[in-house]
Amino acid sequence: MLIAEEVKHIAALARVGLEEKEIEKFSHDLSSILDWIAQLDEVDVAGVLPTAHITGMNNISREDRMEDFLNKEKIVELFPEGKNGYDKVKSVL
């Protein structure tokens, strides 16, 4: 069972703000999913290598050269807060 403190800790790590009433709900939901996932404990994986890329193919690669993105002004328009073509970030200090 994930206790409220753990849920708050995970939410902080995930940068997700939670309301008080959500904490209890997530504590219940996440605990029951984790209990259900525990069925994997019965699988013996000794000596088995993990699979990250399922077809085992090599990466498609391209020349490491800078290319101009043609629609820059449209990216700038998406900034929630922009200034003179720059994205404005909250103070970091």
Add this chain to the structure above:
Amino acid sequence: MIRELHNKLISGEITSVKLTEEYFARIEEKDKDIFAYLTLTKDLALEQARKVDAKIARGEKIELLEGIPGAIKDNLCISGVRTTAASKILDNYIAPYDATVIERLKEVGAVFLGKTNLDEFAMGSSTENSAYGVTKNPLDLTRVSGGSSGGSAAAIAAGEAVWALGTDTGGSIREPASFCGVVGLKPTYGRVSRHGAIAMASSLDQIGPITKSVEDAAIVLSVIAGQDKLDATSAHSSGKDYTKYLTGEVQGLRVGIVAEYIDGLDEKEKKSILEVIETYKKLGAEIVEIDLPHSKYSLATYYIIQPCEVSSNLARYDGIRYGLNVDDKKNSGVKEDGMSKKLLETYLDSRQYGFGKEVKRRIMLGTYALSSGYYDAYYLKAQKVRTLIKRDFEKAFEKVDLILAPTAPTPAFRIGEKTEDPLKMYLADMFSITANIVGVPAISVPGPEVEVDGKKLPFGFQLMAKWFDEENMLRAAHAYEISK
């Protein structure tokens, strides 16, 4: 259906503009009840259609998909068009570029009617997790259309588009196709470039077609498949015409069935799938019993791998570069060493108000599973089980060419039936998820209908094939379809 419309276009019986307008009229008439579309792109569609008509008028040759109107799931970027992934966090997002699949469809002159509804960020099996409302099943408005590509499947079933694109990370093309009585194809992992698809779980995501017929699915796949420099996982292949493999016969093809998959079904669903098996026997396929001992762990494996990758992929929604930016002026009480209060509160608030509850649930589950001390027990363990499931399939494919299974355990369920319990919802994907875990191609085809509460509902079966063997899969799906 596409070929038929194509012939009408070249014979001059209809024009692309007329056809496109007819589809918009149908959307106007039906979509207020169904809600398949989030955004309509009428100006873009008519501009595309006019170009095709001009080309035909000049006597130029046109491609099969040219001038034919389709729908695009709203987690695929079309330049200049709002792309939300059905999330409030992208409510105001106008895509600044085309996804590779969109670029390829534009090159062959396909027409885009609009963007279809989905579960938020494609997480869900019913479109009930959309921040904008549920897409109802056109065949029974009290039932879900399935998900996450429910909008695309419903659009096809309701005649609101000729073809559609969906994405499939754990059954999200096939389950809605089964629920809506249409065809849905998830290609091999790597067959189609995901550049411009809003990333969810990168080791599982694939884009594929949802259509009325197997031939239509083959036509769309032929356009969107192929290597792409902008997706490092895309496979070295392109330029294949998949319609060439639709020979109408399956003589000698070995089709595997898994006893547990069928025995676990309720009587009516079992009857439907047994009829499909009988049909394949009659068509000359050889039915072979196979064993996939680890496949029962696919769902649990998925619910580790998927949330972990989600928590990483969705970290990009920070309220700073694009998307929703919220400051609720309240102090959350959360502290992080070395981070300014204002910046931290922007992250917390934007993500709190921007994400829905299923998305938060999975981000948190993934964050937990990847957090210090748990990585080996969860993500690494799941990746090892993934290897074992893959080995089962490699072994099975020494004996068979295809594997036949139900797409989902039941036909479409009622709206609201599973929303309270996430685990119950996850089980809707128990059969479809394995193809994503092992990366093989899979297609859902409508099988014999199943009666529920006195009403006949669509029920699909799926065929899975070897990695990159979409050819035999399409061939067998097509042979079944035309035998009906």
